Amino acid sequence: MSESQHYVLHVNGTLHEVGDAWIGESLLYVLRERLGLTGSKGACEQGECGSCSVLIDDELICSCLVLAASAIGQEVITIEGIAPVGSPTDVQQAFVDFGAVQCGFCTPGLIMAAHALLERTPEPTETEIREELSGNICRCTGYGRIIEAVQRVSVARAGRR
Amino acid sequence: MSTTTREGVVRGRLGDSPPRPDGVPKVQGSFAFSGDLSADGFLWGATLRSPHPYARIVRIDVTPAWRIDGVAAIVTAQDVPGKVTYGLISSDQPVFASDVVRYVGEPIAAVAADHPETCRRALDAIVVEYEVLVPLTDPERAIDGSHPLIHPAGNVIRHQRIITGDQSLVGDVVVEGTYVLGMQDQAFLGLEAALALPDPGGAGVELFVATQWLHEDRAQIAACLDLAPDKVRLTLGGVGGAFGAREDISLQVHTCLLALRTGRPVRLAYSREESFLGHVHRHPATIWMRHHATDEGVIQRIEARMVFDGGAYASTSSAVLINAVTHAQGPYKCVNATVDGYAVRTNNLPCGAMRGFGVVQACFAHEGQMDKLAAACGLDPVEIRMLNAMETGDALITGQVIENVAPVAECIRQTAALPLPDAPVGGRDGDPMHLPGGAGLTADVSHIRRGIGWGVSIKNLMYSEGFDDHSTARCRLADGVASLKFATSEVGQGFVVLAPQIARSVLGVDDVLLEPIDTTIGSAGSTSASRQTWMSGGAVDGACRLVRERLFEHVGAAHDIVPVRLAIDGRDVIDTMGSFRISVADASAGQVFEETFEHHHRPTEDLDENGQGNCHTAFVFVAHRAVVDVDPELGLVKVVQIATAQDVGVALNPLSIMGQIEGGIAQGLGLAVMEEIVLTDGLVRNASFTDYLLPTMLDMPTVVATMIEIPDPMAPLGAKGVGEPPCISSTPAIVAAIRDAIGRDLSRVPVRPADICLP
């Protein structure tokens, strides 16, 4: 396509050159289709489901609502960037152990949101968990086990402090 | 190899809740969903859809699209090499519309190109000239024949009556009502997506796809492509939820066609808007019911008329209707019935399978009736339900005797025993999030009224009316490691964790490998109808037992013990009448035992013209109690708690069951208070997540649940399916609670704010 541009994105600590990309591509599209980082999921492309959540300069953001070419010079962290394959974080392990995963499509976005929540509020109340994760739609679990998983991590981390 | 400790008993057997094998990949984002798959040199596919609910296609001109750089293929109806229609029960749906479009979003053409944006531009460039026709959108006009036929197969998809017992009985107490349900969407998060890889020379095709039923897809695809079934090979792409919406095919034929046409891999994926248009939904329905009872509240007769809007194509409408009419009485004794049911064709979106499959609609009606009956007889909602609760040995209005465990009264009793919420309206910490309206700060505690409501349901398990929905599994044991092969779609429900649990329990092994889920083994049937624990669980159990017999024969021969004396104890084979003991690993060293088993349930039969016959396989039961807080003036609702006791047979994996209970309740809540595809004259008004609202974490209440474990002798593992019941009676329980809070009759779901607060 003619309207292409060349730019560099900083993702998971690595600089990625993006060449010949159509300039209307969202960050979600570029992550998935050009950088091979398919952990971020797209389910609505309008910020109404949270499946594509990433951290941009430490803020939890829907990557579908970021024009990729405008994210130059920013630090993007995706689900692939928070732990090496096979070495899940405490939040990831808790999701597995406490039944927070069913189909798993919303899961990467929820993991990103849960990490962001626990960074900011290490010991959230149940209501705080519900509000802070309310931008992440899950269609399988009814959320009960997800809340349980986040609470378990919070308690475990408090115990270590 | 697993690093599981070798001490003591095998971990992750039946009754445990071991971690899902796909859990870590899913939390790390490395699990490959069908939309994540790609192949070297692949092309993007996209679908052109009708903007009209009903129109004649005058002309299709694709030539302008060919002028766009990067377009590799454009296909329309004339490019379909085989059967030009498909369908699960009757083959009435065109692969591409060619002469008439019958619903908004009906596919007309598909393109393949180098980039999604190129595809969008190509679709924009295709010229379709329509002669717009007056759509049929009122189901009653399909029944009364006042609208011209919109399909050669007619405007009525199925009409079924149930006539039994005394047709003229009039009860001491008579209550009636008309209940309306809007169109619900399954709204799985993982959008429709597939990757097709053509064989050289177009001799066949390989398709990776998110589906509920690989073999049924294959049969339909092969027919449309005019290929032998074995030339179409399907592998399950990771499935991001299903809930019925992946039982019909959607993009499968289109993707394969584009791949065969271009000789290149093709990826096709739907947007959310397309997904709303491109799969079948829960039927909107209007149900009139009249209950006759004695003064004491004993149900004597039910009358019902049910109209299900099937939309433009048949899909599974006839089976959905059968479920509705045969469940009209609910989980209550009743011997006299007059039920009339229609599934009709309209120019609305096609409807078919969604979790609950016709019973959701029937239950909303019969539970509304039960509350009316209770009020008329001076009973409370629990008393009326206990009084009429069905038991094993009772007959349905179809004449079919319930042979399953039927703990209806126990479900109600145990639900009632669960604690009510301990926090007052508004909670203890003053956070506005506890009130209806939440952060919108619409209400103060003084504005809110609390209500409590009940819903109880019966649901059939497996397929009905003579369909043999069998399942196949293969087990292989070698050197102490079991591997399992089946075509059971894992859509999130967790069969991939259950199957190894079965193998560990039967064979005494720790390590169970799962082979790819594809069509290189026999069918597993569909992941629907709450059937895979029973059917594929039964198949895996059967295959493992056959392997165990082979193992015992081998050990018996080697150690001169009659095989029937052998048993599995922990990780060992033991002689139950002696002291001999050998580990399964040692006993199977250097050996390969492999067996395949097909599990069939007992046969069922068609209903006759009076709706009589043993049409169902088995039944499951559940009760729900909802507590809601309502702002009567603004019509806003906050569901505070759902309590439930569910008949599960045996809890093979309690954590998975809890996930099904909570997840199903969330969908029931959605239907009760927010989820509806809004159609006006056949046009869809809200095909997006901005306007089709799903429950968020702030909408979903705490669930308190009890599992009633009474092993069902008819079930292969004693366990009943658990997926559908949670979403069936949770909806009427919530609506009953709203009625209780505001003292107003509500007969439509979703309940809209105006239904609560405006005249």
Next chain:
Amino acid sequence: MSVLVAATLNEALELLSAEPDSMVLAGGTDAMVEINMGHRRPARVVAVGRIPELRTWSYNAESATLRIGAGVTYGELELDPFLRWVPALSQAARTVGSPQIRNAATLGGNVATCSPAGDGLPVLAALEAIVHLVSLNGSRSIQFSDFMTGPKRTGLWPGELIEAVSLPVFSRWQGYAKVGVRNAMVISNAGACLAVDDVGGVRIALGSVGPTILRCPEAESFAESVVDHQRRSVRESDALEFGRMAASAARPIDDHRSTAAYRRHAIEVLARRLLRRAFPNV
């Protein structure tokens, strides 16, 4: 199509001046939806989300005025010091989309999109905010009510950028309320901001019930005549009348999200409840 990320306000203005048709991209929460859906394919995009001048705020104690840069996000506006100074704006901020959306969505973007359902806009209308606009040709400041000319229509000139919004910091009660069908992440079906200014004036502005944000002059002057500032009280019958007057100022429509009748009714209830919150003693 090209994407240009402006580092300074001046750079952004130069880019806009050179090609006034450029699409201005702030938080992206509205603009990207249009691009993703293929509804908009702009020739040029100027991203202003990282311009430091737009991301600041300042408080002038002398005039009791808060000036909020257009690039301040709703996530920031939810919290102190905004919660202390303009609580109604913080309350509105908490209802914007989801946490992810609030981390990206800016006040300036909300003003530029100017949807009647924009959550922050009733607050700006009630507080009589000033919108500060800037271009290479200079700057101008206009009342928010003059800026919003219709549904998604504004008085923004080509080449102009929203630089900031200023709001008075009042010492008396103010609050926001919004009705949606879900308890989170929901578009407003009806919303209202009520604020009591420092001379005792009662102001109310309505969202999602007209082509623009609507003030209710009749209801406002009625309220001023019946409330008791000393005792912070209002008679129940007067609160009811106030609600009815606010509702009669609404000009709602039927759409797939709600009905005109419900929206008008909701305004009546919200206006009454807001007045009672401002004057809680009967």
